[in-house]
Amino acid sequence: MVLACDPDSLEADLVAFLGSRLAVEPLLVLGRAASRDSALAGLAGAAREPDELVGRSLSWIGPGPARTWHCRAALTASALTLSRAASSWTALEGASIVAARPVGRGMVATLAFHPSVARDVDGAVTALLKHLLIWAAQTPVAWIDLEGSLVLRMDDPGGSQNVHLRSWSYPKLREADWTAIAADLKRRQARMALGYVGGWVDDGDPARGVLRVGGQVPRRIPGRVYSSPRVKYSPRIESPSRAGYRAAGAVQDYEGEFRGIQAVRRAGLGDVELHGHTHMHPDTASWATAADRFEAESWYRELGSPAEAALAARRSDHHPLVLGLGVLRKYFGVRPTTLICPGDQWTNRVLEVALDLALRLVSSYYLALRDGDRFCWTQHVCAPYLDEPNAAWFDAGLPVVGYFHDRDVALGGIDWLGRCLDRWQSAGARRLIDLRELSTAVGHSFDLDLHDGALRLTVTGDGAPPLVRPLTVGVRTPSGEIPSAISVWMQGSRSSIGVHRLGHGVGHVTLAPPESKPGRKEPMGRRRRAPARLTR
Structure with missing residues (x-):
């Protein structure tokens, strides 16, 4: 759940509702740091301070293996104050700019910077945010690998x-x-x-x-x-x-x-x-x-x-x-x-x-x-x-x-x-x-979950064209356990695909394209739809 708003605008009753959801559901709540004494700062265990941080070196110190990114342009963030229940997951020149606090069955992650502004400053921030979403997830997660x-x-x-x-x-x-x-x-x-x-x-x-x-x-x-x-x-x-x-x-x-x-x-x-x-x-x-x-x-x-x-x-x-x-x-x-x-x-x-x-x-x-x-x-x-x-x-x-x-x-x-x-x-x-x-890659959705105690990857694509070449999909489980193979449901059929295990509960699977059928043409009919919405 992404809180895409001014963090100080969240009313106490809404923050309480988030807390009640986190108590019973394995949710990830992600938002910007709120000011001290706000309801959100209390839930997140992290508050925004007036001091400004500037630097280029980003270090991941959260779960999983350590990672670093070097920004080509200087990144600006706010200083954070953390409660004892929260921990620092990312540092800018050694100072915390991403914090996380477990709440109930879920996790609240706090950013000391505006993600859109920071991404415009340097692409490394996008890589950091992707890493955060993968490693902060409280349920099994899958993603497409298009890096490079x-x-x-x-x-x-x-x-x-x-x-x-x-x-x-x-x-x-x-x-x-x-x-x-x-x-x-x-x-x-x-x-x-x-x-x-x-x-x-x-x-x-x-x-x-x-x-x-x-x-x-x-x-x-x-x-x-x-x-x-x-x-x-x-x-x-x-x-x-x-x-x-x-x-x-x-x-x-x-x-x-x-x-x-x-x-x-x-x-x-x-x-x-x-x-x-x-x-x-x-x-x-x-x-x-x-x-x-x-x-x-x-x-x-x-x-x-x-x-x-x-x-x-x-x-x-x-x-x-x-x-x-x-x-x-x-x-x-x-x-x-x-x-x-x-x-x-x-x-x-x-x-x-x-x-x-x-x-x-x-x-x-x-x-x-x-x-x-x-x-x-x-x-x-x-x-x-x-x-x-x-x-x-x-x-x-x-x-x-x-x-x-x-x-x-x-x-x-x-x-x-x-x-x-x-x-x-x-x-x-x-x-x-x-x-x-x-x-083909971005037109499909990938849902990794536990089904009868075993990992299952469900691949759906609303009108997306079929794969033309093998597609690599990353997988991670919070438990840290990755099996040697997982069940994959795709295009109405089930198969078992081997997992290339990378350690720390992370691996990847390779989805093969359907067998080509010579001479078969794709349909060209117009699709019925609701009135279009254009979002820029």
């Missing part, structure tokens, strides 16, 4: 921006390039998410280039949208970009790109995610006649406020997210897990449609996770650019999304990607995953 995970995200395969936007001109990756990318991913046991743009927009101008769709030359209609996997485009006019690339005569082979992506998917090295439909303003006919259509980046944003009126004028089944999903279903046979909004622009209405379409994540600089019928944003899972590796990103023990564009690889070469991944792995990336794998 780098989520790879490549945006823009399938898009026509590289043909039309002069400042973004570059050649599409060839099928052979995708083969080389797959080889690098396989060598690293990595997966990569591909933010695919399923709709290719025609400018209607045969003087600029030759368009073929499915091998045929169509009648050129300005603003018409074709399915990207069927397109080949040969520019006639040189289009210098900021990177010096000139497009004349270079075939933009989206069919070859599609085959290359399919090979990556078949090898289990990643999957496609929803990057809008066209990556361009929904009024493509107006774009095709605009004088600045090849220069203004604003035309290449599909889901933000400037596009709101055009989106509202469309039928619901012609919304870009619906159309984009349709392309992924038809050509890739898959339901995406994640929305990646073009240009990081969206409205609340777009998020509501994403909820309607059963999407699980929204990947921007921060990450939104589906919680029932709402998206909840976490500002501690960040997305630095892939060429910005730094060990500090992993301090929190949370996943990091490393994003980039196919343009980076097209202009920098396959070696650009390899060099970036080498540097990330040197910085602490132990596991390279994609957004589907992340969605």
Whole structure:
């Protein structure tokens, strides 16, 4: 139970109620330190003092093995006064900043700092809080282990921006390039998410280039949208970009790109995610006649406020997210897990449609996770650019999304990607995953309890996709006893899985993905839901 409020605002009768619950239930109550003589301070056995503590070295001195964290930035906390019944579990430069007191069958843990403020100061505080929640739990507890995970995200395969936007001109990756990318991913046991743009927009101008769709030359209609996997485009006019690339005569082979992506998917090295439909303003006919259509980046944003009126004028089944999903279903046979909004622009209405379409994540600089019928944003899972590796990103023990564009690889070469991944792995990336794998992990719930005297792990996932690779789940029992195997209930079946015991009542189990069934496609129907709630 987390007391997410001003600790001094808790009335005595509410604190008494907490005490009555703790007397009979193995609860963990976690909150900030209250002032001296308050009811909460009496229950917790810890009070906040006016003196301020500042430091960088955090030491865990609570139950289990000792741990230390070094903050890269100075952390500020209040001094604590502890009663004889309370003990210090964490010290900042030797002074107590986390205290705990057993009450009845439960435990009250007290923080001498505001957790949100402290987490913003340094990621090590997030790692400390996770450690506290695990070791202060009064009942068996399970958690997913994503520490050291780098989520790879490549945006823009399938898009026509590289043909039309002069400042973004570059050649599409060839099928052979995708083969080389797959080889690098396989060598690293990595997966990569591909933010695919399923709709290719025609400018209607045969003087600029030759368009073929499915091998045929169509009648050129300005603003018409074709399915990207069927397109080949040969520019006639040189289009210098900021990177010096000139497009004349270079075939933009989206069919070859599609085959290359399919090979990556078949090898289990990643999957496609929803990057809008066209990556361009929904009024493509107006774009095709605009004088600045090849220069203004604003035309290449599909889901933000400037596009709101055009989106509202469309039928619901012609919304870009619906159309984009349709392309992924038809050509890739898959339901995406994640929305990646073009240009990081969206409205609340777009998020509501994403909820309607059963999407699980929204990947921007921060990450939104589906919680029932709402998206909840976490500002501690960040997305630095892939060429910005730094060990500090992993301090929190949370996943990091490393994003980039196919343009980076097209202009920098396959070696650009390899060099970036080498540097990330040197910085602490132990596991390279994609957004589907992340969605699978965070979309499941893990409940560890005693059933007929034996440990049982129940795994549930409300609409979460099935596992794509083995998932490590940590387990701990307050008694300190971990069996060699536990019973696991998952997807309506029971199995016994061996436990890798680490000592001090801690271990981990590895959940295997279900057996793949070739040719089976996931359902694509819209889910009924209650009105959406959007939490940021």
